[in-house]
Amino acid sequence: MTDSVIRIENLHKSFGSLEVLGGIDLDVRAGETVTVLGSSGSGKSTLLRCINFMEMPSEGRIYLHGDLIGTDEGGSVRYSESELCRIRTRIGMVFQHFNLFPHMTVLKNVMEGQVTVLGRRAGAAEAKAREQLERVGLSDKADEYPARLSGGQKQRVAIARALAMDPDVMLFDEVTSALDPELVGEVLRTIRQLADDGMTMLVVTHELGFAYHVANRVLFISDGRILEQGEPRQILREPATRRMQEFLDGHAQFRLPF
Amino acid sequence: MGHDWDFVTIAQNWGVLWVGLKGTLVIFSVTVVLGLGGGLIVGICRYIRHPVSRWPAMTFIEVFRNTPVLVQIIWFYYAFPILTGIEVDPFLAATLGISLNTMAFSAEIYRAGIQSIEPGQWEAGKAIGMTYSQALRRVILPVAIKRVLPALTNRGIEVFKMSTLASVVAYIETLNQAKLIADLNFNPIESYTVVALIFFVVLYPVVQATYALERTLAKGD
Numbered sequence: 502m503t504d505s506v507i508r509i510e511n512l513h514k515s516f517g518s519l520e521v522l523g524g525i526d527l528d529v530r531a532g533e534t535v536t537v538l539g540s541s542g543s544g545k546s547t548l549l550r551c552i553n554f555m556e557m558p559s560e561g562r563i564y565l566h567g568d569l570i571g572t573d574e575g576g577s578v579r580y581s582e583s584e585l586c587r588i589r590t591r592i593g594m595v596f597q598h599f600n601l602f603p604h605m606t607v608l609k610n611v612m613e614g615q616v617t618v619l620g621r622r623a624g625a626a627e628a629k630a631r632e633q634l635e636r637v638g639l640s641d642k643a644d645e646y647p648a649r650l651s652g653g654q655k656q657r658v659a660i661a662r663a664l665a666m667d668p669d670v671m672l673f674d675e676v677t678s679a680l681d682p683e684l685v686g687e688v689l690r691t692i693r694q695l696a697d698d699g700m701t702m703l704v705v706t707h708e709l710g711f712a713y714h715v716a717n718r719v720l721f722i723s724d725g726r727i728l729e730q731g732e733p734r735q736i737l738r739e740p741a742t743r744r745m746q747e748f749l750d751g752h753a754q755f756r757l758p759f
Numbered sequence: 760m761g762h763d764w765d766f767v768t769i770a771q772n773w774g775v776l777w778v779g780l781k782g783t784l785v786i787f788s789v790t791v792v793l794g795l796g797g798g799l800i801v802g803i804c805r806y807i808r809h810p811v812s813r814w815p816a817m818t819f820i821e822v823f824r825n826t827p828v829l830v831q832i833i834w835f836y837y838a839f840p841i842l843t844g845i846e847v848d849p850f851l852a853a854t855l856g857i858s859l860n861t862m863a864f865s866a867e868i869y870r871a872g873i874q875s876i877e878p879g880q881w882e883a884g885k886a887i888g889m890t891y892s893q894a895l896r897r898v899i900l901p902v903a904i905k906r907v908l909p910a911l912t913n914r915g916i917e918v919f920k921m922s923t924l925a926s927v928v929a930y931i932e933t934l935n936q937a938k939l940i941a942d943l944n945f946n947p948i949e950s951y952t953v954v955a956l957i958f959f960v961v962l963y964p965v966v967q968a969t970y971a972l973e974r975t976l977a978k979g980d
């Protein structure tokens with residue numbers, strides 16, 4: 502367990518009386534790509550959003566590189582806003598709807614967090630930004646505004662923006678769901694490249710092909726709990742539960758965009 | 760009801776009007792900066808979900824939006840000194856009335872602008888580790904302000920016209936000086952027509968520019 506990047510213990514999250522996560526335990530090791538599957542409303546987004554504290558967990562503990570996030574106070578955990586900001590710089594997140602900053606060029610988008618949050622100098626931040634844009638194949642778009650990019654390009658910029666913070670782990674929440682089908686491939690290829698580079702990632706997706714070919718592990722979430730998990734080729738071919746079998750039947754097309 | 764228009768007298772008194780025009784520009788500059796600048800702060804306070812900032816801001820906005828500027832100016836000039844013992848000159852009374860009123864109105868404009876920003880923008884800022892105030896400053900406000908720029912410009916135009924209200928406490932501005940000319944020369948028709956013309960000549964191009972601005976912004980989105 503020495504190389505655990507994210508460890509989650511007994512994570513619960515409720516919105517009012519609605520329990521969305523009902524006790525999640527999960528350990529993501531360095532370099533691992535974990536794909537999260539589950540039907541709509543099962544709690545996938547909520548799980549990711551609790552990991553970087555966009556939502557506050559109702560109960561449970563999250564460790565980053567073995568260190569508890571927050572302060573233990575007689576069983577319950579207390580969080581300070583400044584600590585959470587620091588933690589979020591180390592946990593990158595990419596959203597379904599990109600959420601690029603529309604008033605900044607692509608380059609400025611990727612520099613912004615580095616300069617404003619990490620306090621990097623403009624020169625260093627720009628070098629880093631260009632490096633990350635190169636990585637996602639968008640060097641030539643550095644001076645464009647987001648409005649002029651395709652969905653796939655926007656999403657790759659969003660990935661570069663998160664990577665520029667040098668995060669320990671990346672969270673992807675259905676990052677191809679808002680894209681035209683022909684643009685899905687370029688984004689998935691980018692994420693696959695990150696996996697090959699050894700980035701630690703949690704990827705919520707409906708792209709079973711991606712889960713099959715890229716993930717080291719697949720989680721299947723149902724009603725806010727991990728119902729099954731395992732090696733992709735095993736679990737996607739022979740799920741143990743009916744729930745997951747039905748879910749897979751609903752996604753009959755194993756899309757292989759690579 | 761024929762009237763023999765005589766603008767020669769006005770031209771002869773141009774110096775008097777010019778002094779007024781300068782007074783108008785001075786009070787406009789001060790009130791537009793205080794009003795639109797202060798409005799940003801009040802608008803943010805109103806937006807933030809914190810009772811300590813929200814309630815005072817709301818009270819401020821409601822008080823100054825729902826009372827006439829003219830009454831505010833007169834109140835600051837005649838009532839405020841009696842209540843507090845603090846001397847208030849015409850410039851200060853008019854500046855307070857116009858600025859506070861403009862702050863209240865523009866605060867609501869800024870708030871609407873901030874509220875119009877998609878929640879995803881806040882989340883994107885938060886996700887790269889920004890604090891609330893960093894996200895507000897770097898991500899939300901630049902876009903929000905750009906979006907409400909036409910409304911703010913309209914407010915600015917209102918402020919320019921409101922400056923004439925300062926004449927009620929005898930602050931030396933265009934209308935006040937025109938009245939001086941009218942009273943001395945018995946030519947109210949020409950004097951007040953010229954005041955209207957001056958305002959029209961200044962504002963018409965500005966308003967046209969605003970339309971152009973609105974069109975550009977609409978395209979940019």
Ligand SMILES: Nc1ncnc2c1ncn2[C@@H]1O[C@H](COP(=O)(O)OP(=O)(O)OP(=O)(O)O)[C@@H](O)[C@H]1O
Nearest residue numbers: 516519521539540541542543544545546547548675
């Ligand atoms: N802020 C919130 N307030 C109240 N309920 C919420 C909130 N966020 C999520 N929920 C509820 O929690 C449940 C799980 O939502 P979540 O977004 O995590 O599902 P999901 O697995 O990501 O679904 P999808 O595949 O549709 O994205 C849903 O019933 C949703 O309505």
Ligand SMILES: [Mg+2]
Nearest residue numbers: 545546547675
């Ligand atoms: Mg979701």
